[in-house]
Amino acid sequence: MCWSCNPYCGGCKPPKEKxxxxxxxxxxxxxxRKNCKRCGTELPPLPKRxxxxxxxxxxxxxxxxxxxxxxxQDGIVKTCKYRTPPPNTSDNSE
Structure with a gap:
């Protein structure tokens, strides 16, 4: 159990992007941010999780x-408030 939350840890909830x-x-x-705050260069896209x-x-x-x-631990399937369903990748536009 954590004493304080580190938002980049990802132990009990999804980690924040660094x-x-x-x-x-x-x-x-x-x-x-899409552009660098100092020089204005366009930053590379974030990698997909x-x-x-x-x-x-x-x-x-x-x-x-x-x-x-x-x-x-008890073997019973639980619910998670942080669960994110995957995006629908099927294309039904025929």
């Missing part, structure tokens, strides 16, 4: 925390 460095000047920028099978809720999750690695 600040990224500008490839030109090296300045760290918040993930929601993989969709995984969450053993805690027994379903797919597109924004997993570390709970997905093992089932609940």
């Amino acid at each position: 600040p990224r460095a500008c490839p030109i000047c090296g300045t760290y920028n918040f993930p929601e 993989p969709t995984v099978m969450c053993l805690y809720v027994d379903d797919l999750c597109a924004n997993p925390c570390n709970k997905h690695k093992k089932p609940s």
Whole structure:
């Protein structure tokens, strides 16, 4: 059990995106920024997180925390308020 929450840990809830460095000047920028706050260079896109099978809720999750690695201790499938369903990749526009 944690004493205080580290938002980048990802142990009990999905981790926050870490600040990224500008490839030109090296300045760290918040993930929601599209351009560097110092030099204005366009930042590379954020990598997509993989969709995984969450053993805690027994379903797919597109924004997993570390709970997905093992089932609940009592063996009963639980619900998770942070579960993110994967985007629908099927194309039905025929």
